Amino acid sequence: xxxxxxxxxxxxxxxxxxxxxxxxxxxxxxxxxxxxxxxxxxxxxxxxxxxxxxxxxxxxxxxxxxxxxxxxxxxxxxxxxxxxxxxxxxxxxxxxxxxxxxxxxxxxxxxxxxxxxxxxxxxxxxxxxxxxxxxxxxxxxxxxxxxxxxxxxxxxxxxxxxxxxxxxxxxxxxxxxxxxxxxxxxxxxxxxxxxxxxxxxxxxxxxxxxxxxxxxxxxxxxxxxxxxxxxxxxxxxxxxxxxxxxxxxxxxxxxxxxxxxxxxxxxxxxxxxxxxxxxxxxxxxxxxxxxxxxxxxxxxxxxxxxxxxxxxxxxxxxxxxxxxxxxxxxxxxxxxxxxxxxxxxxxxxxxxxxxxxxxx
Numbered sequence: 001x002x003x004x005x006x007x008x009x010x011x012x013x014x015x016x017x018x019x020x021x022x023x024x025x026x027x028x029x030x031x032x033x034x035x036x037x038x039x040x041x042x043x044x045x046x047x048x049x050x051x052x053x054x055x056x057x058x059x060x061x062x063x064x065x066x067x068x069x070x071x072x073x074x075x076x077x078x079x080x081x082x083x084x085x086x087x088x089x090x091x092x093x094x095x096x097x098x099x100x101x102x103x104x105x106x107x108x109x110x111x112x113x114x115x116x117x118x119x120x121x122x123x124x125x126x127x128x129x130x131x132x133x134x135x136x137x138x139x140x141x142x143x144x145x146x147x148x149x150x151x152x153x154x155x156x157x158x159x160x161x162x163x164x165x166x167x168x169x170x171x172x173x174x175x176x177x178x179x180x181x182x183x184x185x186x187x188x189x190x191x192x193x194x195x196x197x198x199x200x201x202x203x204x205x206x207x208x209x210x211x212x213x214x215x216x217x218x219x220x221x222x223x224x225x226x227x228x229x230x231x232x233x234x235x236x237x238x239x240x241x242x243x244x245x246x247x248x249x250x251x252x253x254x255x256x257x258x259x260x261x262x263x264x265x266x267x268x269x270x271x272x273x274x275x276x277x278x279x280x281x282x283x284x285x286x287x288x289x290x291x292x293x294x295x296x297x298x299x300x301x302x303x304x305x306x307x308x309x310x311x312x313x314x315x316x317x318x319x320x321x322x323x324x325x326x327x328x329x330x331x332x333x334x335x336x337x338x339x340x341x342x343x344x345x346x347x348x349x350x351x352x353x354x355x356x357x358x359x360x
Contacts, residue, residue, distance in 0.1 A: 006101070009041045009066035010254055013054050013086045014074040016046030022212040023050045025241055026074060029209070032247035037254060041066065044074075047085055054089050062100050072105035072253045076114070076209060077158050079150035082107045105253040110158060113252070115165050117243035118207065122166060125203050125237035133201075133233050142199035143172040146187055146206045146218050149179030156183050162207055173199055180206075180214040184349035187218050191225040195232055205237040209246070215239055 012033055014026045023046075030044040041064060045057035061069055071090055073082040087104055094102045108114055122143070130136065143166060147159030160177050167175030174197060178190025185193065194202055204222045206215050219236050226234040240246050345351050 006068035007066045008068045008070060009043065009061035009064075010037060011054070011057050011061065011069050011071040011102075012042065012044040012074050012250070013071055013090075014044060014046045014050075015081055016048040016050040017210065017212045018049050019212040019216075022210040025210040026050075028242045029074065029247065029250070032242050032244075033250045033254075036247055036251040040070075040254075047081060047089065054086070055093055058090075058093050058097075058100075058102075062097060067100050069100060069102045070105060070254050070257045071102055072250060072257075073107050074209065074250075075107050076148075076207065077109065077150070077155040078107040079152040079155035083152075103257045105257045108246075108249050108253065110161055110165075111249050111252075113245040113249040114240070115162065115169070117240050117245040118162065118166055118205070119169060120243060120245075121238045121240060122170065122203060122205055125205070125235045129201060129203075129233060129235040136201045136233070138171050139173045140199065141172055141201045141203060142194060142197060143167055143170070143175040144191065144194055144202055144204050145175070145177050146190075146204065146208075147177060147179050148208065148214065149182040149186075151182055159207060166205075172203075180218055181350055184347075186350065187221040188225060191222060191234075192228075195225060195229045200231070201233040201235060203235045203237055206239045208239040210241065211239065 010033070012030050014030075017023060017026075026046075027044070030042065034042040041061060043057035043060050045052045045054035047054060058069065071086075073086050075082045090102045090104055094100065126138070126141070143163065145159060145163040145166065147156065150156055156179065159179070163175050163177045166172075176190065176194055178185045178187050180187060191202070191204070204218065206218045208215050222234050222236055226232065
């Protein structure tokens with residue numbers, strides 16, 4: 001505690017990836033946040049598959065005398081990692097080190113700054129396509145926004161809202177959404193459906209912060225569908241990365257904690273409300289299931305990540321503590337049993353597509 005109050009530090013909590021490019025991009029974002037918050041010491045760490053881990057960053061801040069840490073998830077939407085895994089790591093650390101208080105911020109969410117960043121990335125793709133392949137009226141062009149995909153319907157629905165804002169903002173002829181994993185429709189069937197709509201140019205925009213296996217796979221599937229539809233100009237837009245508006249939004253999330261406006265949207269949270277199709281998940285315990293891949297580093301062949309289109313149909317969502325006063329922690333161990341995603345066998349979902357791949 002300083003003379004004027006607690007010594008405040010900032011912790012940026014990333015998901016982590018086996019892709020070294022994704023790790024470098026996260027570090028670039030952390031540097032950008034640090035530049036925007038020169039009044040604080042800013043550290044960062046990963047939940048899984050990369051180092052330093054979150055605990056290491058917290059150790060650094062504690063050892064340098066910080067007694068209040070403002071932790072923010074380095075994620076677009078609040079699904080299992082932002083709602084469960086990161087809060088669990090922070091809560092465990094705080095219990096082990098009661099001399100340091102940790103306040104948890106909200107995800108980036110639906111934000112005008114993020115929409116502006118997305119619009120810039122899409123405009124880059126449109127301009128490049130017009131230059132390379134000829135001018136195409138925007139109202140004769142289709143937009144396909146690709147989300148990560150989660151077993152949380154609220155997070156998935158947010159991708160649709162982002163798409164609609166971009167669709168109306170630009171005036172695209174049509175707009176749709178597909179996902180890289182867990183839910184449906186996946187990228188390839190989503191693009192195959194889009195190819196039937198009659199548009200001669202389709203902008204494929206991964207609504208992702210960082211590169212990695214999923215973004216590369218999105219682009220690969222785009223190439224596969226493009227090869228089968230040579231009459232359509234499939235244009236791969238860049239993902240968000242360290243766009244200045246993204247960095248500004250992260251800085252806003254830190255300030256929200258200090259201002260007391262750090263409120264995550266819980267009205268459609270499947271852990272609090274009876275969301276259609278997910279009623280059985282109300283009140284599940286909040287636990288992190290990433291200890292087995294914490295800090296193992298990039299380049300490992302031991303892939304238990306969710307960066308797989310044919311995933312297990314879940315995103316390790318097991319509870320609910322958004323860091324602002326409510327928690328549904330029943331205090332019992334469920335021995336790594338993951339609640340199943342109710343639509344994993346959807347014809348356009350990961351389990352079914354995996355079966356189709358094996359049979360072909």
